[in-house]
Amino acid sequence: MSQFIFENRLSSLRSKFDSLGVDTVWIIQPENRRYLSFFKATDGQLNESSGSLFITMDQALLLTDSRYTIQAQEEAVDFEVITHKQGLSNALFEIFDRLNTRRLGFEGNYLVWDLYEKAKERASKHSPPVELIALSAIVDEMREIKGPEEVEVLSRSAQLTGDVIAQVIKELRPGQAEKDVAWRIETLIREQDADGVAFPPIVASGPNSALPHAIPTDRLIREGEPIILDVGLKVDGYCSDMTRTIFLGNPPSYFKEIYHIVREAQVSALEYIRVGMKTAEADSVARDIIKKAGFGDFFGHSLGHGIGLAPHERPAVGPLKPEVLQEGMVFTIEPGIYIPEKGGVRLEEMVILEKDGVRVLTTNKNFFAF
Amino acid sequence: MSQFIFENRLSSLRSKFDSLGVDTVWIIQPENRRYLSFFKATDGQLNESSGSLFITMDQALLLTDSRYTIQAQEEAVDFEVITHKQGLSNALFEIFDRLNTRRLGFEGNYLVWDLYEKAKERASKHSPPVELIALSAIVDEMREIKGPEEVEVLSRSAQLTGDVIAQVIKELRPGQAEKDVAWRIETLIREQDADGVAFPPIVASGPNSALPHAIPTDRLIREGEPIILDVGLKVDGYCSDMTRTIFLGNPPSYFKEIYHIVREAQVSALEYIRVGMKTAEADSVARDIIKKAGFGDFFGHSLGHGIGLAPHERPAVGPLKPEVLQEGMVFTIEPGIYIPEKGGVRLEEMVILEKDGVRVLTTNKNFFAF
Numbered sequence A, B: 001m002s003q004f005i006f007e008n009r010l011s012s013l014r015s016k017f018d019s020l021g022v023d024t025v026w027i028i029q030p031e032n033r034r035y036l037s038f039f040k041a042t043d044g045q046l047n048e049s050s051g052s053l054f055i056t057m058d059q060a061l062l063l064t065d066s067r068y069t070i071q072a073q074e075e076a077v078d079f080e081v082i083t084h085k086q087g088l089s090n091a092l093f094e095i096f097d098r099l100n101t102r103r104l105g106f107e108g109n110y111l112v113w114d115l116y117e118k119a120k121e122r123a124s125k126h127s128p129p130v131e132l133i134a135l136s137a138i139v140d141e142m143r144e145i146k147g148p149e150e151v152e153v154l155s156r157s158a159q160l161t162g163d164v165i166a167q168v169i170k171e172l173r174p175g176q177a178e179k180d181v182a183w184r185i186e187t188l189i190r191e192q193d194a195d196g197v198a199f200p201p202i203v204a205s206g207p208n209s210a211l212p213h214a215i216p217t218d219r220l221i222r223e224g225e226p227i228i229l230d231v232g233l234k235v236d237g238y239c240s241d242m243t244r245t246i247f248l249g250n251p252p253s254y255f256k257e258i259y260h261i262v263r264e265a266q267v268s269a270l271e272y273i274r275v276g277m278k279t280a281e282a283d284s285v286a287r288d289i290i291k292k293a294g295f296g297d298f299f300g301h302s303l304g305h306g307i308g309l310a311p312h313e314r315p316a317v318g319p320l321k322p323e324v325l326q327e328g329m330v331f332t333i334e335p336g337i338y339i340p341e342k343g344g345v346r347l348e349e350m351v352i353l354e355k356d357g358v359r360v361l362t363t364n365k366n367f368f369a370f
Helices: A003-014 A030-037 A069-075 A089-099 A113-125 A138-144 A148-171 A178-191 A206-210 A253-272 A279-292 B003-014 B030-037 B069-075 B088-099 B113-125 B138-144 B148-171 B178-191 B206-210 B253-272 B279-292
Strands: A024-027 A052-055 A060-064 A080-083 A103-106 A131-134 A202-205 A227-231 A233-235 A242-246 A304-306 A313-317 A330-333 A336-339 A343-346 A349-354 A357-360 B024-027 B052-055 B060-064 B080-083 B103-106 B131-134 B202-205 B227-231 B233-235 B242-246 B304-306 B313-317 B330-333 B336-339 B343-346 B349-354 B357-360
Touching (some): A003 A030, A003 A052, A003 A138, A030 A052, A030 A138, A060 A069, A069 A080, A080 A089, A089 A113, A148 A233, A202 A206, A253 A336, B003 B138, B024 B030, B088 B113, B148 B227, B148 B242, B178 B202, B206 B227, B206 B336, B227 B343, B242 B343, B253 B279, B253 B336, B253 B349, B253 B357, B279 B313, B313 B330
Parallel strands (some): A103 A131, B024 B103, B060 B080
Antiparallel strands (some): A024 A052, A052 A060, A304 A330, B202 B227, B227 B242
């Protein structure tokens, strides 16, 4: 990513300060932090931040601790790096002084209650006092529309994933353990030009495939049963996500029918989705087909989700939280039918929404035509 | 873990209800959830919960979505599993009704501000209204003192890590890339009886070893420079964490001296720490040695951290947040000296605090005696 892009993102954020009623924005969410500063550190744990950004109209600070100082200086070249020694909340006073902060916007969808309370206490004791203003998903929204450089990286991420899945399918044999197949996927990802996995690969066979978020087990895969392979990797921080359901040998007609329905639901969504459509409508295209076939109760999750620096990000392409789909959004289309104790089928592609519809970024191959 | 243990943990939590002034406790932190219910799901992302526990004096509910229903039923046998379809916050009304909730304790150190606000709104609109009470680290505190079954698993986790590090050291040669060594570590972890990594392995050579949280790069390791190997894995959900600094060939006397100081600081802490000591005092034993040697400015992090279901958990063994060390606590002792642009040395063992001092759970081998 060129430096120019990061300057543009900061300008875009700053142009919103007036309408948000803030003079300083505090960013702590790791992907938002990377998006604005290029500081690549992730947070070790939910309650362990590797850094905060504080952005005003003319200043940009990155507050971190000594473990990350050098990395921050190397990566976040538009930011002045400050190292705190007494914990994040104890450094806030100095930050408010330096930045002349009066109205501090914070990420309401990310800041933990405790830290919010501590910040509020510091803010009220500061002279002059600082007001805290919840920003909700302001940077998350900026991240929804992908720029050309992001689309390029996401395409590469999606292509590599297709290659990995194609190779695994080629090697798949009855008697292999789910765990071993998952490890083979990790090894193949490692052999690509990728940062690593975006999430632990899912390999779920037979009854395990009825669990949308199955964890690979010692179970040996068999002929005729559904085997779900759900794989994501990262290239330059950008995630992919792709799923195939495979049968070795001849599946029972019951699963052939389910597969056919899921694929039909997916193809319909791929063909139907347009710029300006609401997410709930996009979801219902696929869901209605599954409902009509009598499997409505067995498709519990959303049709898809946005993807970028995070494996799951806005927009949520589902029945809740309606949002308008826009040009440049990248998301998954992944209908599924899950029959408890029997098994499930999920098919997932990653797409970008363009002027005249979606373009599939994953391979669009390796489907059965039952 | 036997079912008996989980019943005990629930009883122990319930015995605190009176003093906390709550009739229902809401648990959303993944490790706390697992600790109380044995539901093993992790959260995909910071803002994507795979489930909440709601515990009263006589009921125990696990609220999840359809992706996790089956897994929750299989694992959390003491809990009644409820599947929400309209999002977590929309299910709260029904939960309050069912449990007759008036005073709801929540995890202040974990709940995100947005979700807290939503819950507060639902709580105030409920009839009768529900009051929200911040619990801070109530279950985190229970997790600090490890039971015998936990110590057994943590010992195994630590031992396997020692085996992995010993094997990697044996294979280490000049010209290997940091990334390839890190992948070799992942492969060795995979070949053990382990769940997987507790965190991505750190392999940091030469100047990169000056970054405490370095990410493995394409850099080729060389003779005479410090090479930090920091490895953690999981066994039955329990984490390990161990670090060695290796030199191939003969290091310059500068790094020999630094190594000697770090090891002396570590050994002193291992010998000095006792039950009843404050964490800040434990930290200062090691820190004073490093300070006296003139490297005080180059040891920026804490001496260690608790470890268990999470790689980092209470107690924080550092200069801030003083806490009394107690029998049964498991934590790391990991002093380090990091010279920017030159390199660093860190040595880390995992210990359990027993009646008469600490016992090292990791191997206590593979140190240099310069």
